[in-house]
Amino acid sequence: MRYRYIAIRLLQTVPVLFGVSVVVFIIIHSAPGDPVVNMLGIEATDENVAQIRQAYGLNDPLYVQYANWLGGILQGDLGQSLTQNRSVTALIASRLPATLFLAVASMLIAVVIAIPAGIISAVRKGSASDYGVTLGALTGISIPNFWLGLILILLFARTYNVFPPGNYVPPSEDPVAAIRHVALPAITVGTAFAALLARQTRSSMLDNLNQEYVKMAKSKGLGSRKIFVRHALKQALLPVITVAGLQFGYLLSATVVVEQVFAWPGMGRLIWSAVQQQDYPTVQGTVLVVATLFVLINVIVDLTYSYLDPRVSAS
Amino acid sequence: MSGENPTGGSAGTDDSAGQTADESTKPESPTGFRRTWRGFRAHGLAVAGLVVVSVVTLVGIFSYVDDAFLGNSLITSVYYSPFAPEFMPLQGPSMAHPFGTDTLGRDVLARTIYGAKVSIQVALTAVLVAASLGSPLGVVAGYLGGTVETVVMRTVDVMLGFPALVLAIGLVAALGFNLTNVIIALGIVYVPQFARIARSTALSVSNEEYVDAAKALGYSTPHIVFREVLPNCISPLLVQASLLMAFAIIAEASLSFLGLGVQPPTPTWGQMVSDGSGYLTSAPWISLFPGAAIFVTVLGFNLIGDGLRDALDPRESAERRF
Numbered sequence: 001m002r003y004r005y006i007a008i009r010l011l012q013t014v015p016v017l018f019g020v021s022v023v024v025f026i027i028i029h030s031a032p033g034d035p036v037v038n039m040l041g042i043e044a045t046d047e048n049v050a051q052i053r054q055a056y057g058l059n060d061p062l063y064v065q066y067a068n069w070l071g072g073i074l075q076g077d078l079g080q081s082l083t084q085n086r087s088v089t090a091l092i093a094s095r096l097p098a099t100l101f102l103a104v105a106s107m108l109i110a111v112v113i114a115i116p117a118g119i120i121s122a123v124r125k126g127s128a129s130d131y132g133v134t135l136g137a138l139t140g141i142s143i144p145n146f147w148l149g150l151i152l153i154l155l156f157a158r159t160y161n162v163f164p165p166g167n168y169v170p171p172s173e174d175p176v177a178a179i180r181h182v183a184l185p186a187i188t189v190g191t192a193f194a195a196l197l198a199r200q201t202r203s204s205m206l207d208n209l210n211q212e213y214v215k216m217a218k219s220k221g222l223g224s225r226k227i228f229v230r231h232a233l234k235q236a237l238l239p240v241i242t243v244a245g246l247q248f249g250y251l252l253s254a255t256v257v258v259e260q261v262f263a264w265p266g267m268g269r270l271i272w273s274a275v276q277q278q279d280y281p282t283v284q285g286t287v288l289v290v291a292t293l294f295v296l297i298n299v300i301v302d303l304t305y306s307y308l309d310p311r312v313s314a315s
Numbered sequence: 316m317s318g319e320n321p322t323g324g325s326a327g328t329d330d331s332a333g334q335t336a337d338e339s340t341k342p343e344s345p346t347g348f349r350r351t352w353r354g355f356r357a358h359g360l361a362v363a364g365l366v367v368v369s370v371v372t373l374v375g376i377f378s379y380v381d382d383a384f385l386g387n388s389l390i391t392s393v394y395y396s397p398f399a400p401e402f403m404p405l406q407g408p409s410m411a412h413p414f415g416t417d418t419l420g421r422d423v424l425a426r427t428i429y430g431a432k433v434s435i436q437v438a439l440t441a442v443l444v445a446a447s448l449g450s451p452l453g454v455v456a457g458y459l460g461g462t463v464e465t466v467v468m469r470t471v472d473v474m475l476g477f478p479a480l481v482l483a484i485g486l487v488a489a490l491g492f493n494l495t496n497v498i499i500a501l502g503i504v505y506v507p508q509f510a511r512i513a514r515s516t517a518l519s520v521s522n523e524e525y526v527d528a529a530k531a532l533g534y535s536t537p538h539i540v541f542r543e544v545l546p547n548c549i550s551p552l553l554v555q556a557s558l559l560m561a562f563a564i565i566a567e568a569s570l571s572f573l574g575l576g577v578q579p580p581t582p583t584w585g586q587m588v589s590d591g592s593g594y595l596t597s598a599p600w601i602s603l604f605p606g607a608a609i610f611v612t613v614l615g616f617n618l619i620g621d622g623l624r625d626a627l628d629p630r631e632s633a634e635r636r637f
Contacts, residue, residue, distance in 0.1 A: 015469065020477065027485050030490075141561075144610060145607030147610065154595045
């Protein structure tokens with residue numbers, strides 16, 4: 001049963017990913033202006049332009065271009081960057097680790113802060129700490145991340161020299177330095193994420209604390225700590241996992257902006273510079289990879305959920 | 316309508332016999348709007364949010380008025396001094412320049428006021444575009460079901476396959492960086508959010524008795540969809556709209572911050588924060604004030620959204636999507 005669910009869930013992503021690739025292709029190809037002229041500059045002769053158009057297959061009908069592009073993707077070839085003398089795949093491969101490192105670090109920080117905060121807030125509903133968590137979460141959701149990043153740099157890097165203002169160090173080279181350098185960007189990205197998780201933890205904890213089985217456990221005379229850990233917490237964390245997965249898209253969106261603040265050499269900066277330079281193959285490839293990553297993470301979340309709660313895959 | 320409505324003593328005239336239906340029901344139980352407003356008002360923070368948003372909107376409108384009727388005179392004469400004889404860049408906050416001046420000697424307060432206009436304009440229009448495209452789509456999908464539902468919801472799934480801001484960046488990259496295109500991009504990005512909620516609400520509304528009654532009376536499908544089902548899906552859509560206003564403001568500011576939004580010389584909050592990022596230690600006010608404006612405005616919309624949600628449907632969970 002479970003394997004069948006996994007197979008079905010994986011198969012379901014195929015049309016979504018196909019749709020995503022079509023959307024990316026259509027968006028980029030609806031861009032006005034001729035990318036070849038942009039690439040060669042205004043001094044390009046007509047022959048030059050024609051040559052390049054031929055070489056890049058830009059004279060083919062759109063569906064042929066799409067089919068070629070898709071064929072390439074399936075073989076791991078996302079095309080050639082127009083501005084840098086490298087393949088888009090190589091560019092992405094060089095940038096992806098920095099983004100993933102930042103995303104994972106942000107997620108860890110968010111989880112470590114949010115889940116205990118959400119639990120305390122729910123268990124002590126109406127208390128000062130509940131009020132504090134609720135208000136803190138609201139602030140976390142409302143604060144623009146790029147501004148928060150600048151404030152953190154101003155406070156912790158410039159005024160008090162606690163953490164360096166970004167600059168990626170690969171964890172494989174120097175783990176300690178890597179953690180120090182990722183601290184500020186990860187706090188920046190993680191804040192809003194933590195706020196969302198804390199809210200979700202609080203509300204699903206409250207739902208569960210009011211459930212029959214918790215009341216039942218209480219009436220059986222079980223200690224409140226036991227009830228809490230064995231019954232309420234386990235159930236309450238299920239929706240939190242879902243939200244964490246769904247919000248991973250937010251995390252990726254946030255890294256695009258925050259990478260700019262901290263000069264973080266990840267996918268976000270790659271998309272940004274490609275957009276600035278009208279390097280359409282790179283924009284196309286990076287957006288596709290980010291979206292694919294997001295879709296796949298949602299699948300993993302769904303599968304984790306079904307593992308933790310077998311009722312899901314049975315239905 | 317009812318011109319003979321008593322001015323003060325409503326309790327005195329209690330001859331309900333000859334009254335029309337809508338007059339007799341009004342004083343008894345509060346209407347949906349009144350009940351909502353009562354619930355909303357009980358939420359102290361929500362009212363604070365409404366006040367904040369109103370102030371920011373008025374400030375935005377003020378800059379329109381200044382543009383249209385005062386020829387920028389007010390702002391120019393009091394605050395705006397790009398080519399003033401005493402060119403004073405990077406001045407800290409003072410009486411003359413409460414928020415300080417930027418690298419070109421422009422008044423940060425005046426530019427922050429102008430930024431309110433762009434922010435509110437973009438967010439409001441984008442959310443309206445998204446709501447007016449997404450809600451009917453979702454309602455039609457939910458009510459009709461079948462192939463229509465499959466097509467709409469699979470498209471929604473694909474759109475939700477993109478992180479919102481990444482899709483917005485892709486769209487402005489293709490369309491070009493200006494006000495209209497930022498609105499179009501954010502409008503498109505938020506369509507699925509409305510479609511999803513409209514569909515799930517429409518699914519439950521479709522089973523209500525008044526929809527069956529409308530069917531039995533032989534009303535056409537468009538009539539039922541748009542006159543019966545859609546109006547009854549408004550509450551969750553309204554909550555979604557106010558929360559999306561908050562996201563749209565952050566998204567617009569993020570695009571501007573990245574230089575992919577509304578272009579200079581039109582001042583936007585995101586752009587101003589970015590301008591000041593190179594002068595963090597020497598002139599922090601350039602970034603701090605417009606950033607605080609974004610923060611306060613977004614907070615306001617979030618408070619309104621939370622208040623509306625509690626007032627309209629206390630059961631709905633806090634789950635949201637970026």
